[in-house]
Amino acid sequence: MIPTSEPTARLRPGEGAIARLACLVLQPVLTRVVRRVATRHPSLFARLGPHQATDFLIDPVELPFALHLRPDPQALVFRAVPRDTAPQVGATIRGRFLLLLELIDAEQDGDAAFFSRDLEISGDTEAVVRLRNALDDMDGSLAEEASAMFGTPGRAVLARLRRAYPDATKPREYA
Amino acid sequence: MSLAELICPAGTPAALRTAVDAGADAVYCGFQDATNARNFPGLNFTPDELAEAVTYAHARGTKVLLALNTYPPAGKVDLWRHAADTGARLGVDAFIVADMGVADYIARTYPGIRLHLSVQAAASSPEAIRYYCENFGVKRVVLPRILTIPEIRQLRREIPCEIETFIFGNHGLMVEGRCSLTNYLTGQSTNMDGVCSPASDVEYVRDADGSMSSQLAGFTIDRFGVDEKAGYPTICKGRYAAPHRPEGYYAFEEPISLNLSRLLPELIEAGVHAFKIEGRQRSKSYVRGVVRAFRAAVDDIKAGREANIADLIALTEGQKQTQGAFETKKWR
Numbered sequence: 001m002i003p004t005s006e007p008t009a010r011l012r013p014g015e016g017a018i019a020r021l022a023c024l025v026l027q028p029v030l031t032r033v034v035r036r037v038a039t040r041h042p043s044l045f046a047r048l049g050p051h052q053a054t055d056f057l058i059d060p061v062e063l064p065f066a067l068h069l070r071p072d073p074q075a076l077v078f079r080a081v082p083r084d085t086a087p088q089v090g091a092t093i094r095g096r097f098l099l100l101l102e103l104i105d106a107e108q109d110g111d112a113a114f115f116s117r118d119l120e121i122s123g124d125t126e127a128v129v130r131l132r133n134a135l136d137d138m139d140g141s142l143a144e145e146a147s148a149m150f151g152t153p154g155r156a157v158l159a160r161l162r163r164a165y166p167d168a169t170k171p172r173e174y175a
Numbered sequence: 176m177s178l179a180e181l182i183c184p185a186g187t188p189a190a191l192r193t194a195v196d197a198g199a200d201a202v203y204c205g206f207q208d209a210t211n212a213r214n215f216p217g218l219n220f221t222p223d224e225l226a227e228a229v230t231y232a233h234a235r236g237t238k239v240l241l242a243l244n245t246y247p248p249a250g251k252v253d254l255w256r257h258a259a260d261t262g263a264r265l266g267v268d269a270f271i272v273a274d275m276g277v278a279d280y281i282a283r284t285y286p287g288i289r290l291h292l293s294v295q296a297a298a299s300s301p302e303a304i305r306y307y308c309e310n311f312g313v314k315r316v317v318l319p320r321i322l323t324i325p326e327i328r329q330l331r332r333e334i335p336c337e338i339e340t341f342i343f344g345n346h347g348l349m350v351e352g353r354c355s356l357t358n359y360l361t362g363q364s365t366n367m368d369g370v371c372s373p374a375s376d377v378e379y380v381r382d383a384d385g386s387m388s389s390q391l392a393g394f395t396i397d398r399f400g401v402d403e404k405a406g407y408p409t410i411c412k413g414r415y416a417a418p419h420r421p422e423g424y425y426a427f428e429e430p431i432s433l434n435l436s437r438l439l440p441e442l443i444e445a446g447v448h449a450f451k452i453e454g455r456q457r458s459k460s461y462v463r464g465v466v467r468a469f470r471a472a473v474d475d476i477k478a479g480r481e482a483n484i485a486d487l488i489a490l491t492e493g494q495k496q497t498q499g500a501f502e503t504k505k506w507r
Contacts, residue, residue, distance in 0.1 A: 133217030137187035
């Protein structure tokens with residue numbers, strides 16, 4: 001079961017400011033990453049079909065902010081947003097950050113994470129299924145690709161992230 | 176000993192390559208339309224993708240089986256015929272069919288391409304299976320998951336075709352190809368549209384106490400407590416309150432997966448020719464993990480070693496597994 005996290009969760013003093021600062025710092029990185037992915041994996045958009053125009057909220061429960069994605073190839077949106085100012089979206093995907101990252105990279109199975117209740121979805125289920133299938137058809141690791149864009153520091157951050165999370169959410173045969 | 180081919184699912188081109196690389200003897204897949212029973216959003220292959228997939232698989236000695244295993248509504252057979260024409264042109268190794276009209280068209284038009292009888296045909300008696308073999312030249316039957324191993328052994332003696340059994344994944348016990356539960360609630364047909372619990376009609380609602388309700392077309396079909404494992408939002412695996420069971424119970428089936436890893440030697444001995452892994456709707460991660468595990472197990476058994484199968488419980492529905500009717504019909 002994932003920790004409770006609502007998009008408009010009550011904030012402790014100072015958390016709102018931290019979230020806003022984190023969003024500001026992250027935004028240029030996110031913009032570069034999403035543009036790169038769109039350029040290198042154009043087939044991703046075909047599988048999204050009509051849900052290219054859907055707004056998704058990707059909510060890593062332990063981080064102070066969520067991610068707003070609109071996978072429209074003509075007007076891509078991928079931005080960090082404080083939860084208390086998150087937009088109304090068509091679908092929300094919620095889980096621990098590394099789990100979400102590993103789902104994107106096909107290191108984890110989305111259905112298994114759903115069965116175990118480590119992954120929670122709400123809103124338009126078809127949109128989520130399309131996004132999942134589109135991402136799953138990408139070859140390679142999005143996380144590796146994104147970290148490599150920032151050279152040695154990027155790869156170091158990714159390695160540190162992975163070390164910070166135990167493999168408790170992974171199927172045992174991969175451990 | 177039978178060949179014990181490993182038949183593996185591929186919902187996307189990347190999943191197909193993953194299955195091939197993980198050791199599949201054959202992969203099965205479908206087009207992005209109603210001609211197959213996993214017509215899910217964002218899943219399946221365009222003709223161009225299938226062409227590349229066939230090239231990739233054949234270059235590595237892996238067969239490609241094309242699922243055309245839904246039933247054309249009356250007067251709308253062109254979509255199925257066109258899919259068969261495309262599959263034949265692209266060089267698939269076999270068609271998996273359920274409908275007699277589709278089987279007849281392929282048998283007459285492409286007599287050189289193998290026909291496999293889908294589980295969607297629900298053929299489980301020698302008489303039914305022989306009918307398909309004699310009239311359409313079916314070479315293999317995919318058995319419904321309702322027979323014990325002694326029954327499969329006996330069946331093998333009475334039919335003139337190969338047997339394929341599911342060994343992992345969905346544990347569907349409904350009379351497949353005849354289930355109208357989804358149609359009843361959503362208006363879409365599992366058997367003719369290829370959609371069981373269409374995602375467009377599914378909604379998950381988080382309740383105030385942290386529990387989660389799964390709904391189909393506005394009807395709540397299950398409610399999972401805070402620490403309870405979840406299952407697919409299918410009506411057959413829903414939990415319902417009834418006057419005699421007001422606490423709620425699984426009226427049809429349970430969210431649980433089939434796992435026959437411990438029965439592989441007996442299945443081979445019984446004459447099963449091919450082992451099928453369910454899950455075209457699952458991720459590459461699932462395909463990689465399950466195919467690798469069963470590839471190693473089958474290779475061990477063929478080499479006379481004891482199979483040391485990996486623990487796949489994390490990938491099962493509801494994180495529960497069963498040997499179902501294969502072990503005993505008293506399994507419930």
